[in-house]
Amino acid sequence: MNICVCVKQIPDPTVTPSLDPNTSNLVRAGKLVLDDSDTFGVEMALQLVDAAGGGEVTLVSMAPNSEVSGIRTGLAMGAAKGILVSDPELAGSDALSTAKVLAAAIKTTEFDLVITATESTDGYTGTTPVQIAELLGLPSVSFAKKVEIVDGALKVERQTEAGFDEVTSPLPALVTVTAGVVEPRYPSFKGIMSAKSKPVTTLTVADLGLSGQVGGANSGQQVVSVRKAEARQAGTIIEDSDDAIGQLVGYLEQLKVI
């Protein structure tokens, strides 16, 4: 069982994000980190490979400036190798462009299954994974909250409005996993040390044969403007006391909900 996990490397989400005033792209300066949302996919892949009794997990990422720190985190968790696509031409890529690049990178390695998160923390279009599936001619199951391989086929519990559906699919396939699908392990000290020597292949747009087809210049969307949203009026904030409960009840009466 060989599994490719798409891992996005994103600006540290604990730092307030900002947009470049000229391009309106998200500022991706500074060190990038592994998107937390993708740690679930990495863990899922490691567990499935374990259960299958063999194979390896390959991490695939597209990121600026040959960034590998997030990939190293995934390698430290136990993935075997990484593929990074990094190229100035990719600045300002939209989701479809990103999907074209990741699909081409995935094709450079052998896989039975592709795993991604349902959506990233920074861009959260949530469309990249299924675009990848369509480009690779794969079936896809999005919003998986449980994933197993049974008799060589994928078996998934997929979230629905009402509850969940049990879905099966032949392999190869693509699955997007929700947070909470598994408990991601923390990299061990040994894992962190060995991650440093695991192979990461870096590819350019030309290596993938996609020159002139991807990146900001080939993305269909344009930013028109960015403005501050209307702020809500500051409300009344009080410390807990018997009087506070009385005031809250008064507020609820005024809203006619009681």
Add this chain to the structure above:
Amino acid sequence: MSLGKIWVLAEFADAKPTTATLELLTAANTFADKVEAFAWGEGVVNYAGVLGDYGVSKLYDIGSLAGSLPGPKVAAAMAEAISSDSAPDAIFFATSYDGRDSAARLSARLSVGVITNVVNLVANGSELNAEHAIFGGEMILTSKFAAAAPQIFVIRAKSFAPEAKEAANCEVVSASVSDLGSTDGAKIVSSHVEERSGPKLDEAPVVVSGGRGLGQPDRYQLVEELASLLNGAPGASRAIVDAGWVPYSYQVGQTGKTVKPNLYIAVGISGATQHMVGMKGSKNIVAINKDKEAPIFQVCDFGIVGDASKIVPKLIEAIKAR
């Protein structure tokens, strides 16, 4: 009208259009002369009546999916109709599980981009400008497509208020899809419903949500009791959904439900950006949190700083004592 024709993916549950579908149809009617819809299922012909009421003049019947997940077949049916008939100026999908999958498949098939997480659309000549709420709703980013049709938009729930039009005749045409091969391999084997009582979370006039600040799973009962006293629905932050306290269908936020009730009460919820995008549109917001610096206090109309496990029981008692 600024646009000629808009397509909407119409989703149904228990033979009724989803609220999000009605919202998209209402929006489509304000921007285009002609609104057409696609739908799947056993009895799509029966949907023509209600879709006609919402201004749909033509309904493409994809037919039964025979267990397939909708994405591949919806995308194939739309791509086929574009090549054999005429392309619409724009296509609207709801930010639903199947809406997102369908939009993504279609985008890759046609090799045209998508604009997602749309919370409002504004016509500008023959173009549509899409507004996204970014950074937890603090900023509004407006974007548009550089090139012409079809412009694919994935639109968040509650972005438009649904409104029926004068009933119109809706013609039904077949849009069945031939064998798609490998992309259509995923099949639904069985469906499971997670029961919940009371009003639906995204339609209730009052929502009371609990978060990690409740401290322990059994305290969620306080949230449920308060919700029921206010004729509301209980909701949750992702933190306690991930922790398994309540099912996913309770989640409010970016990956959960978008709610816009008259009153939203957040109990022990910090107010992370991903939670706020799902509830910031509420008319009135009450927050109970022990940390006075919690971001939720920046958007609330009435807040109490203190221990939720003490405040909520007192509040329940005070309401009951009235």
